[in-house]
Amino acid sequence: MNKAFYTLCTYIYGAFSFVVHPVKVNGRENMPLDGKAILCANHQSFQDPLLLATYVKRKMHFMAKKELFKVKLFAKVLSALGAFPVARGQNDLGAIRTSFKLLSEDKALGIFPEGTRFSDGEMHEAKNGVAMIALRTGAKVIPAYIVGNYKPFKRMTLNIGKSVDLTDLGGKCDSKSIQIASERIREAMIKLS
DSSP states (O other): OOHHHHHHHHHHHHHHHHHHSOEEEEOGGGSOSSSSEEEEEOOOSTTHHHHHHHHHOSOEEEEEEGGGGSSHHHHHHHHHTTOEEEOTTSOOHHHHHHHHHHHHTTOEEEEOTTSSOOOSSOOOOOOSHHHHHHHHHTOEEEEEEEESOOOTTOOEEEEEOOOOOOGGGTTOOSHHHHHHHHHHHHHHHHHTO
16 A cells, blocks of 8 residues: 555545535544454445545555456556455455455455445345454454435435444354354444445
8 A cells, every 4th residue: 555645545535525525424433543443334336435535534455346456557556545356256365365464464444245336325235255354353343334326416424333243253253153243244334324
């Protein structure tokens, strides 16, 4: 991640969104400023990572579909922003290892549990990857929900919730625990919609 470039992009996007679709943030204090954390949000637009990076005020590393890294220039920009590729619809061990490494360094990840964009404003089924990563690393899971559709001159809202409690699962990473954790994360996100 190139921190100066990341910061520049968030300032540019912040100025753009201030004019085009102002963003109100509720619960910003729920995102820890340090320590390993995973911010989980619904995904409706290519702008979602920029919105989160700009308004959460903590540098985050986002998973991005590997197809975006095929164009060298775009791959360099994404990498400078701290993004890393993930093969959707597969158990991408490379992306999982990268997630573990970043979290072991007390960094923050931004992950969209739905796995792809949906523009209907609904929260769709969450993939189990976020739950598995959280259980394996002990990272805090912070639910978030982006309300609005990025239409010009319409207000957007970013709701950030309190950390999802997974402690009763005892760090177990079996399929039942992963499913329970995944559903809790999804429910916490829906409550913010």
